[in-house]
Amino acid sequence: MKNTRISLFLVLPAIIISFAFFLLPIVQLFKVSVVEGNGISYWNILTQPMYLKSLLSTVGLSTFVTFVSLVIATITGLFLTRYEFWGKQVLIAMLSFPLAFPGVVIGFFVIMLAGRQGLFAQIGLALVGERWMFAYSMAGLFLGYLYFSIPRVVLTVMGAAEKLDQNLIEAGRSLGASRWQIFCDVTVPTLRPGLISSGSICFATSMGAFGTAFTLATNINVLPMTIYTEFTLNANFAMAAALSLILGLVTWVCLGIAKRQGAASVGMGG
Missing domain, CATH: 1.20.5 (Single alpha-helices involved in coiled-coils or other helix-helix interfaces)
Known part of the structure; x- marks a missing residue:
């Protein structure tokens, strides 16, 4: 007792x-x-193009950010784990640097890179006499989300790769397996739980990130901005509440699936 x-x-x-x-x-x-909302807010989300497009755009963008982050971070994490070179610790510190910045600051970084006075605009002006800009679009938001998503996955991959059994890799090589076969049959199964976990976090973060979207919100229609607009500008509290719950539900389902898949991967690996 x-x-x-x-x-x-x-x-x-x-x-x-x-x-x-x-x-x-x-x-x-x-x-x-x-x-x-008289019970029709959720129906409006599925039938009115503005809300449905916002939902689909957010899910699509978050999925694409997660996929690209996993690909880039897996390659980078494995390289940093397997090889020693001068300046490695500095590079790792720089890769983790974006985690220290809030979304608004990252949005400013994207503007400095791809805004009207940004680096790409100056290069385009010098080469073809036309400013290259994409900061205030889904491409700019994708770049911003990618900037703070990659470090999360890189650090996770490095932690998982350090536990990789080198004896299995050597055994595969001795049996004549190619590098690709070793990667698919040995490396990926070992990294899978960490990739699923970090990928789900990337997806959830991209779904709900507001600061970066708010900074770049000119031609961007994603759920956090739609919720903000409905709540503050339109005073449509019912729709803002419904959209918030839908956003939370999609994220919660993703995290739940990732948790189950991660647990299954650990079980199979054990």
Whole structure:
């Protein structure tokens, strides 16, 4: 009985925080979306092109950012783990540097690179007399999301790659397996749990990131900006609440699937 009381006392703060910052807001959002929206807010999301396009664009962008981040970060992480060279620690520190910046600052970085006065604009002006700009578009937002997504995956891949059993790789080589076969049959299964975990975090972060989208929001229609517009400019609280719940639901489903797949990968590997 004493141990039960101690356990309850230890878990009580987590219960209070979950109730105050998760359950109550979710219930209130659902109430606003149904009661004030007369129950049609969710139907409008699926039938009105503006809201449906915002939802699909956000999911598509987040998926593409996650895929590209996994590809680039896997190659980079494996290289940094396997090879030693001068300046390696400095390079690793630079790769993790974006994690220190908020989304608004990253948005400014994209503007400095691909805005009207950015580097690409100056190069295009010098070469063809025309400014090359894409900062205030989905391409600019993709670049910003990629900037803060890659470090998360690189660090995860490096941690997983350090646990890679080199004996398995040597055994594969001795049996005549090619580098591609070793990568697919040995390296990828070892990295899969970490890739699934970091990929799900990239997806979730891209789905809900607001600061970068707000900084670049000229011709960008993604859910965080749509929610902000409905809430602050249109005072459409029911639609803002419904969109918020849809965004949370999609992200929650992604994280749940990733968790199950990651657990399955660990089980198969064990």
